[in-house]
Amino acid sequence: MRVIFGGTFDPVHIGHLRMANELSTALSVEKVYLMPCFEAVHKKEVGASAGHRLNMLNLSLSGRGSLSVDIREIERGKPSYTIDSLKDIRKEVGDESLCIVMGTDSAKSLSFWKGVAEFATLTNIIVIRRSTDEPLEINSITCDDSLLALGFHQAESITDLKQSCAGKFFRLDLSELDISSTAIRESVQQKKSVRYLVTDAVNEYICDNTLYCH
Numbered sequence: 001m002r003v004i005f006g007g008t009f010d011p012v013h014i015g016h017l018r019m020a021n022e023l024s025t026a027l028s029v030e031k032v033y034l035m036p037c038f039e040a041v042h043k044k045e046v047g048a049s050a051g052h053r054l055n056m057l058n059l060s061l062s063g064r065g066s067l068s069v070d071i072r073e074i075e076r077g078k079p080s081y082t083i084d085s086l087k088d089i090r091k092e093v094g095d096e097s098l099c100i101v102m103g104t105d106s107a108k109s110l111s112f113w114k115g116v117a118e119f120a121t122l123t124n125i126i127v128i129r130r131s132t133d134e135p136l137e138i139n140s141i142t143c144d145d146s147l148l149a150l151g152f153h154q155a156e157s158i159t160d161l162k163q164s165c166a167g168k169f170f171r172l173d174l175s176e177l178d179i180s181s182t183a184i185r186e187s188v189q190q191k192k193s194v195r196y197l198v199t200d201a202v203n204e205y206i207c208d209n210t211l212y213c214h
């Protein structure tokens with residue numbers, strides 16, 4: 001099973017690393033791939049260049065066998081649309097199970113994503129319930145409805161997900177650390193320490209390259 005955890009990672013923080021690690025354990029997969037976008041189409045403010053964001057990911061993941069970086073969106077060098085990456089990855093994995101990971105907020109707004117009509121033929125979706133989400137019942141109903149309307153079916157288990165090449169969704173409840181890249185960028189700008197919110201190597205990299213100061 002190929003598991004892809006996409007994001008801006010501006011910068012990557014320990015909330016991301018913890019989530020990716022919990023995913024690899026919960027799904028019993030050898031690797032989870034963190035896929036940084038070149039340019040997020042849905043975010044106005046991007047603090048660091050794609051090159052810096054990639055360097056920080058590589059620094060954070062070095063020596064962590066279960067986490068890897070998927071650099072295809074950065075290599076493509078154009079605004080990143082998930083549909084393009086899904087088509088690319090599908091060619092690579094053949095009929096192996098492919099899963100993209102997203103929060104319930106993204107799952108609910110999926111119908112607005114470019115090329116979404118093809119998603120169910122290309123990928124499965126793992127929906128992570130964030131601790132900041134609305135109560136479970138309201139949340140999962142809206143989320144399930146929007147995925148069902150897009151042609152996805154609920155997977156019965158992780159085994160079912162692993163055996164399905166595409167077209168299934170599965171909800172996972174994982175713990176979430178109260179850390180965001182936005183808060184990190186704001187702290188750096190206010191000259192506050194971000195030590196222990198990012199890895200030591202990323203903390204040094206931010207200082208050495210005077211990122212997020214302006």
Ligand code: ATP
Pocket residue numbers: 006007008009010015016019101102103175176177178179180181182183
């Ligand atoms: P920003 O604050 O700039 O919006 P972010 O911290 O939410 O950034 P992203 O790069 O947008 O990070 O997120 C990449 C993925 O990581 C998304 O799927 C998001 O839901 C998830 N994520 C973000 N923060 C956390 C966290 N603290 N714990 C677990 N997952 C997280």
